[in-house]
Amino acid sequence: xxxxxxxxxxxxxxxxxxxxxxxxxxxxxxxxxxxxxxxxxxxxxxxxxxxxxxxxxxxxxxxxxxxxxxxxxxxxxxxxxxxxxxxxxxxxxxxxxxxxxxxxxxxxxxxxxxxxxxxxxxxxxxxxxxxxxxxxxxxxxxxxxxxxxxxxxxxxxxxxxxxxxxxxxxxxxxxxxxxxxxxxxxxxxxxxxxxxxxxxxxxxxxxxxxxxxxxxxxxxxxxxxxxxxxxxxxxxxxxxxxxxxxxxxxxxxxxxxxxxx
Numbered sequence: 322x323x324x325x326x327x328x329x330x331x332x333x334x335x336x337x338x339x340x341x342x343x344x345x346x347x348x349x350x351x352x353x354x355x356x357x358x359x360x361x362x363x364x365x366x367x368x369x370x371x372x373x374x375x376x377x378x379x380x381x382x383x384x385x386x387x388x389x390x391x392x393x394x395x396x397x398x399x400x401x402x403x404x405x406x407x408x409x410x411x412x413x414x415x416x417x418x419x420x421x422x423x424x425x426x427x428x429x430x431x432x433x434x435x436x437x438x439x440x441x442x443x444x445x446x447x448x449x450x451x452x453x454x455x456x457x458x459x460x461x462x463x464x465x466x467x468x469x470x471x472x473x474x475x476x477x478x479x480x481x482x483x484x485x486x487x488x489x490x491x492x493x494x495x496x497x498x499x500x501x502x503x504x505x506x507x508x509x510x511x512x513x514x515x516x517x518x519x520x521x522x523x524x525x526x527x528x529x530x531x532x533x534x535x536x537x538x539x540x541x542x543x544x545x546x547x548x549x550x551x552x553x554x555x556x557x558x559x560x561x562x563x564x565x566x567x568x569x570x571x572x573x574x575x576x577x578x579x580x581x582x
Contacts, residue, residue, distance in 0.1 A: 444489035466544035
């Protein structure tokens with residue numbers, strides 16, 4: 322029996338099949354084989370094992386809807402709009418903030434792992450949880466941002482690190498919320514000193530003129546993503562820059578929030 326010649330169309334189908342298999346293989350292996358929990362090191366199919374997930378994420382504390390600082394009382398838990406004393410007396414330029422938990426042990430190791438050890442799977446974990454938190458908080462589609470953008474890194478720092486951890490969170494977050502994302506909407510035009518070395522006043526001066534809006538945001542609700550919110554100075558500077566450029570509203574999405582006190 323004569324053999325059928327190998328056609329170019331057959332080769333194309335095989336190439337597409339092979340490419341699809343290579344693309345899907347990491348996800349198949351992740352589902353089939355357990356990883357190590359990012360906190361306790363036990364075997365887990367998810368970034369965190371079930372025990373750590375229940376122990377550290379399900380916090381009952383009420384947060385200021387403007388800056389996400391934890392509030393001492395939980396008696397307003399049934400309400401959707403409440404603010405801390407600082408945001409009442411001196412409202413920041415941003416309008417709202419979502420935060421998953423406090424920046425404290427052991428969850429702080431997740432932010433460190435993402436930022437300095439390239440544990441990028443943690444960015445997807447943060448993004449999925451932020452998406453669920455936002456969905457549970459928004460009353461309707463009018464509350465949703467028009468675009469999601471990361472806090473930008475200076476070019477030198479981006480080149481040194483190789484990635485922007487805020488964009489690693491922002492991209493899957495926008496995808497989960499079915500929103501547009503833009504990695505280049507904001508630009509850091511001044512290479513500032515690391516914020517962790519400065520007090521609040523110095524932080525504000527450090528980033529006061531560090532950012533530039535690179536596309537029209539006139540009338541838009543802009544969502545800004547970062548891994549950790551400490552004093553809020555960087556997010557304040559970005560919100561002020563966006564409002565000056567015509568943004569209607571600015572909402573922050575941060576994985577972890579440092580308590581004020």
